[in-house]
Amino acid sequence: MEKIGLALVGSTGAIGNTHIEGIEEASSAKLIGVNARRQEPLTRQAAELEVHAYPKLDDLLGSSEVDAVIIATPHPSHLEIALRAIKAGKHVLVEKPLSVTPSEADQMVTAARDANLKLGVLFNNRFRPEAQKMRQLLDQGVIGKLYRASMVSGMFRTQNYYDSLAWRGTWKHEGGGALINQGIHAIDMFQWLSGMPKSCYGVLRTLKHNIEVEDYATAILEYEGGMTGTLSCDTVQAPNKQRIELYGEYGALIMEDWNVTLHSLEMPLQEFMDTDKTKQSISSQNSISLASPTHISEDFNIQPINNTHGPAIEDFCRAIIEGREPLINGEEGTKAQELVAAITLSGCSGEKVSVPVDRQQYDNLILELKSVQSLVSNFPG
Numbered sequence: 001m002e003k004i005g006l007a008l009v010g011s012t013g014a015i016g017n018t019h020i021e022g023i024e025e026a027s028s029a030k031l032i033g034v035n036a037r038r039q040e041p042l043t044r045q046a047a048e049l050e051v052h053a054y055p056k057l058d059d060l061l062g063s064s065e066v067d068a069v070i071i072a073t074p075h076p077s078h079l080e081i082a083l084r085a086i087k088a089g090k091h092v093l094v095e096k097p098l099s100v101t102p103s104e105a106d107q108m109v110t111a112a113r114d115a116n117l118k119l120g121v122l123f124n125n126r127f128r129p130e131a132q133k134m135r136q137l138l139d140q141g142v143i144g145k146l147y148r149a150s151m152v153s154g155m156f157r158t159q160n161y162y163d164s165l166a167w168r169g170t171w172k173h174e175g176g177g178a179l180i181n182q183g184i185h186a187i188d189m190f191q192w193l194s195g196m197p198k199s200c201y202g203v204l205r206t207l208k209h210n211i212e213v214e215d216y217a218t219a220i221l222e223y224e225g226g227m228t229g230t231l232s233c234d235t236v237q238a239p240n241k242q243r244i245e246l247y248g249e250y251g252a253l254i255m256e257d258w259n260v261t262l263h264s265l266e267m268p269l270q271e272f273m274d275t276d277k278t279k280q281s282i283s284s285q286n287s288i289s290l291a292s293p294t295h296i297s298e299d300f301n302i303q304p305i306n307n308t309h310g311p312a313i314e315d316f317c318r319a320i321i322e323g324r325e326p327l328i329n330g331e332e333g334t335k336a337q338e339l340v341a342a343i344t345l346s347g348c349s350g351e352k353v354s355v356p357v358d359r360q361q362y363d364n365l366i367l368e369l370k371s372v373q374s375l376v377s378n379f380p381g
Helices: 016-025 039-049 057-061 075-087 102-114 129-139 159-163 178-182 184-194 269-274 309-322 330-349 359-370
Strands: 004-009 029-035 068-071 091-095 119-122 146-156 199-205 216-222 228-234 236-248 251-256 259-265 295-299
Touching: 004 016, 004 057, 004 309, 016 029, 016 309, 029 039, 029 057, 029 309, 057 075, 068 075, 068 309, 075 091, 075 102, 091 102, 091 309, 102 119, 102 330, 102 359, 119 309, 119 330, 129 184, 129 236, 129 251, 129 259, 146 184, 178 184, 178 216, 178 228, 178 330, 184 228, 184 236, 184 330, 199 330, 216 330, 330 359
Parallel strands: 004 029, 004 068, 068 091, 091 119, 146 228
Antiparallel strands: 146 236, 199 216, 216 228, 236 251, 251 259, 259 295
């Protein structure tokens, strides 16, 4: 079987071992070498894995054994590494998020396209069987046309979490907070299931932590065709909660902490409203009945998988071999970034923002926020 030679940049970092396990599970991948800034753990890791240690990125990029590079470093470094890899003729798979801003993501997409190379983004949660089930049910039209969607991604982070790494919680190094870091997986999942909005109104707050960026964000979303949505991400919530709700003409789909439930209505909403039942629901005393369609609920017993990086890496490698696009290519991976930018721009301006965002306007905002020296919140309200 043909295998794609992979090199992992940032191999000794927080997510490095997860990538290594994913590569080992991917039948079309072969780990050629690893790269990291710290020499001692890099040398030890390479010896344990029996692969090349590349202390210098140029040495990795110059290897003829390496077909593609996985970038698992903090996202502010993604643009530079990706452009260097593409210039060296390597396909690139990037850990989420793709970059700091949509304009940076655009540069990566354009560079890969011009070089006829594959660019993928590791939004690996899409490969979870629970998420695949949600997508399948939506594609089958089981709840009909959507009219409302909502997402909550609530989790808790201590002050020590932010203090432990200098780049966390800063505009200069992270380019955002709960949205672009902790909430980006949930945001990608949400837009993958509900679609991209045409505009949003966002609210950002720094509620609990001594940081520059937001630890709480919420947004109202407007879609083409009249659908609306809400979105909330934070690092101040306990207990943690991950929930997506999708409501349509025939029922609702809910995924809560990876448990999928389908609520199927006995008849479509409009049909129920037009029946005699509803017409007769107003009594002679003009009191309104609380009649509503009955429904059947179904919980799906879905077996989870331990490491979703494996199927994500396998898809990326198969895309190279088969000459097709990865399921989550650069353009697809930019969508979550686009939504983060729109909410951030709206939250900082206090105004409704169109999607996609104006690239220059957002870049100017990030430059302004990077110059902030105080930890005082810059958000209106």
